[in-house]
Amino acid sequence: MIETHPKAGYLLVKIKVKEANLDVADQFKTEMFELIDQGNTTLMVSFSDVAYVDSSFLGALVSILKYAMSKEGDVSVVDLNKDINNLFSLIRMNKVFKVYNTEPDVFA
Amino acid sequence: MSDKFKKILLLDDEGFILQMISKALSKEGFECMMAKSVVQAIDILQTETPDIILSDYQMPLINGFEFREIILRDKRWKTIPFVFFTSVTDHEHMQKGLDMEVVDYINKDTPMPMVVSKINNIIHTIRRQHEKSIQEIRIAAEALNLRSVPAQTPEITGYQLKFLYQSFENYPGGDFIDFIQIDDKYTFVILGDVMGKKWGAWFFSFNFLSYIRSAIRLCVFDGNLSTASIIEKINKVIVLDSVLGDVLSTLSLLMIEHDTGKVHYSGAGDLPVIWYQASERKCMAVESSGLLLGVMQNGQYNEKIIQLESGDQLIVISDGMIDFETEDGKKSDYDLFLKKMKIVVGQVDSFDLIKNVTFSSEYSKGFVDDCSLIFIEKD
Numbered sequence A: 001m002i003e004t005h006p007k008a009g010y011l012l013v014k015i016k017v018k019e020a021n022l023d024v025a026d027q028f029k030t031e032m033f034e035l036i037d038q039g040n041t042t043l044m045v046s047f048s049d050v051a052y053v054d055s056s057f058l059g060a061l062v063s064i065l066k067y068a069m070s071k072e073g074d075v076s077v078v079d080l081n082k083d084i085n086n087l088f089s090l091i092r093m094n095k096v097f098k099v100y101n102t103e104p105d106v107f108a
Numbered sequence B: 001m002s003d004k005f006k007k008i009l010l011l012d013d014e015g016f017i018l019q020m021i022s023k024a025l026s027k028e029g030f031e032c033m034m035a036k037s038v039v040q041a042i043d044i045l046q047t048e049t050p051d052i053i054l055s056d057y058q059m060p061l062i063n064g065f066e067f068r069e070i071i072l073r074d075k076r077w078k079t080i081p082f083v084f085f086t087s088v089t090d091h092e093h094m095q096k097g098l099d100m101e102v103v104d105y106i107n108k109d110t111p112m113p114m115v116v117s118k119i120n121n122i123i124h125t126i127r128r129q130h131e132k133s134i135q136e137i138r139i140a141a142e143a144l145n146l147r148s149v150p151a152q153t154p155e156i157t158g159y160q161l162k163f164l165y166q167s168f169e170n171y172p173g174g175d176f177i178d179f180i181q182i183d184d185k186y187t188f189v190i191l192g193d194v195m196g197k198k199w200g201a202w203f204f205s206f207n208f209l210s211y212i213r214s215a216i217r218l219c220v221f222d223g224n225l226s227t228a229s230i231i232e233k234i235n236k237v238i239v240l241d242s243v244l245g246d247v248l249s250t251l252s253l254l255m256i257e258h259d260t261g262k263v264h265y266s267g268a269g270d271l272p273v274i275w276y277q278a279s280e281r282k283c284m285a286v287e288s289s290g291l292l293l294g295v296m297q298n299g300q301y302n303e304k305i306i307q308l309e310s311g312d313q314l315i316v317i318s319d320g321m322i323d324f325e326t327e328d329g330k331k332s333d334y335d336l337f338l339k340k341m342k343i344v345v346g347q348v349d350s351f352d353l354i355k356n357v358t359f360s361s362e363y364s365k366g367f368v369d370d371c372s373l374i375f376i377e378k379d
Helices: A022-037 A055-070 A082-090 B015-027 B038-047 B064-073 B091-098 B112-143 B198-221 B227-240 B334-344 B350-359
Strands: A002-007 A010-015 A042-046 A074-078 A098-100 B007-011 B031-035 B052-055 B082-086 B104-107 B159-166 B175-182 B186-194 B249-257 B262-268 B273-277 B282-286 B304-307 B313-317 B323-326 B329-332 B371-378
Touching: A002 A022, A010 A022, A022 A042, A022 A055, A042 A055, A055 A074, A082 B329, A082 B334, B007 B015, B007 B038, B015 B031, B015 B112, B031 B038, B038 B064, B052 B064, B052 B112, B064 B082, B064 B091, B082 B091, B082 B112, B091 B104, B104 B112, B159 B175, B159 B186, B159 B350, B175 B198, B175 B371, B186 B198, B186 B313, B186 B371, B198 B227, B198 B249, B227 B249, B227 B262, B249 B313, B282 B334, B334 B350, B350 B371
Parallel strands: A010 A042, A042 A074, A074 A098, B007 B031, B007 B052, B052 B082, B082 B104
Antiparallel strands: A002 A010, B159 B371, B175 B186, B186 B249, B249 B262, B262 B304, B273 B282, B273 B313, B313 B371, B323 B329
16 A cells, blocks of 8 residues: 655655545554664655545554654655645644655755 | 445456446445456455455456455455355355355346345345444443543533534544533533544543543642643653553643633644634634644643633534545545534524534534534633
């Protein structure tokens, strides 16, 4: 359910589902934990294909961040649609994750 | 039959058969996804979860039995009811197919209306079983007095306090509500949502509620009535607790000072509280600053003071209230919800109107999570 693209200083992870919800949250978490265990601790998650995110998925995303941080890494997000971007601001997920509009060339 | 449990994955290498079954089932309200090969079917299963799979046996490259084996090996898919639909009907094949934990093995010569009835029956049975299991757990929870929403709201002189709660598809969910009255002077109002759905969230909602209840009581014993400081303490405990470490929750915590009409409000990753000011006849969203409970040690919690005057109203909601199923799919839209509220606040019967616009059977069909709303009005 994810596709990875190595970038300068980070790994871009594209979510390949339209609805990021409870049904896929566990799988997403497992796959992301595997990436972190392989040493990819600086990750940027792209929501370009995602139309809707539910709270279970957000919960998984925060668990992934906490895990990455425990290994001195970081998780940021990019390409949120308007609704998801609004939701991130409303519930202050934008204070938890760095939110990018477009993929940066180098991870700042 | 309700629209629930009516998504079907059809697999057959013959396009004509796919079209025929799909036509018959669509008429019965099924949402049909069609695959002409096992590879295509697996591809669909990556992003969709059907309620039942109907598969042919004889197909080039990978046959139906091999497909069934793949399905059984994957924990995401193995519980999806599986039916063979094939013209290979010798006893040996039928026996082998039935031994693969399938619910039925249907001969392709069976008249289409009968096939449809069989599938409908399977789905009915599954649904009934499902409802029965939920009911049994509900009874057990009731017996243990496990409630994540109160049986009733407290009476406070000078205020009206009401709430609405609806579970998602009758599953208990992660929302929790409580009211704690201290000496006729203060009332704490709690609304939270443990992230996740169904059983996991429901179970953890009790844990969270217990923490919050005890934190409030302990802080009050110490003379500490600051909602920000209470939420800060709750967060610290949750971040350090290894059992809850992976569970996250929103929280709106309000404390009403009965005498003064002051409401102290702090939030953790919650949605803004809607405040209707009667004197100005205007509605505004009051935002808090804090992060979800359990994310990090420093949750950045602030405390807003809302001075309620006569006729003022407050609406506190969980995120399920702003999620909608639309023709284009699911979406979350707080502004749309706020717009709807602006029409109904400031009336004598605002609460009933809110109930009608948000919890009417027509409207709540679009709900995709459990939904909670607390309404506070100063007389």
